[in-house]
Amino acid sequence: MEKKLAIIATKGSLDWAYPPFILASTAAALGYETQIFFTFYGLQLLKKKLALEVTPLGNPGMPMPLGMDKWFPVLGLALPGMQAMMTSMMKSKMKAKGVASLEELRSLCLEAEVKMIACQMTVDLFDMNRSHFIDDVEYAGAAAFFEFAGESDICLYI
């Protein structure tokens, strides 16, 4: 019988946007039936126009290029412009290394019939506008998601 992967995607930064789409597309390629439930900040991943950013603030695990952390100790990481710079560096690096963009990975997931569900409660909470989201999204609550998750072989909270 077909295996099932259920993902709860809760983060909305550039770096943490990759895992749900990479894991879902990989699983789908392996024949898994896959659903992603986007909730909290994860709803940012469903926007038509993705404008995600990454920050080194609060993440001492991030490898800093060119010894940047020596030149800009922690306080420097909070300087205006640093977040935009890290975002741009991460995007260039991904591209140079041949990693698909988030938009491409998301399309890949949709082509592979990964079902994407937006958490209706969070949409209401943040006053988000459905017209800002891509079309291939269903809107439902956590209870609906449990139907699938409860039968899944792997369920990940990301």
Added chain:
Amino acid sequence: MEKKLAIIATKGSLDWAYPPFILASTAAALGYETQIFFTFYGLQLLKKKLALEVTPLGNPGMPMPLGMDKWFPVLGLALPGMQAMMTSMMKSKMKAKGVASLEELRSLCLEAEVKMIACQMTVDLFDMNRSHFIDDVEYAGAAAFFEFAGESDICLYI
């Protein structure tokens, strides 16, 4: 047979306090037997008097109200008072939208017989005082939790 949900709750901020309680109460309402193992910063969620805060620092995925991020670029987010302000805004918003408070969600879980377990090792590590925690808590180690988690249908690390 009754389905089982096991949750490991490790975060102690206001925003990340919701997912364990929302998921646990939803699952319990659907008939799941549910246990939450509170460890690391997650122990903050068991305090009688919840004083959790939320910060936009290090989380570029947070939707900022009123274009606040335009007025206060990253460095501004670190200003004293910003964390208190975001915390107060999030609480008002939750209330205005009819989302139950954390205390209410936690009570709901307890009424639905969600079992709450505090990680004894972390309690010792942080020199936490059992008298600060709510009464309906058991104290155990990770090994005890695995007994339940190993039989669960869904196990989430939050």
Added chain:
Amino acid sequence: MEKKLAIIATKGSLDWAYPPFILASTAAALGYETQIFFTFYGLQLLKKKLALEVTPLGNPGMPMPLGMDKWFPVLGLALPGMQAMMTSMMKSKMKAKGVASLEELRSLCLEAEVKMIACQMTVDLFDMNRSHFIDDVEYAGAAAFFEFAGESDICLYI
């Protein structure tokens, strides 16, 4: 039949390095066959010389010793030296409380035959050098990890 635990370790800070190793060694002691897939910042946990740090920035859930947060409100937490100080305090505390060091926990996992897999894609992406990692590591992609995860009793994304 032997139970199976699959862990995806994605974080690279000192505090979040403990959960994968504590959970894996506990599970192994209980007879679980265990695999950890290290990806994104989690690859830092495989370095021969662990130089992980912890920061209170962006984590209002962290219990601050000695009311430090009263003396240094949020902006103060970004001061140069604060991250090093918190890192050193956390290490001393762990040691004083008899918690094994990360290096010890990692060795314990290896002795208990926990299989450690480094995500080849991330190694390439961050231009990491295999010679910096411990020897007992296999290199593979997410697809390979799914073979084990899909058969696991517990699968955690940390």
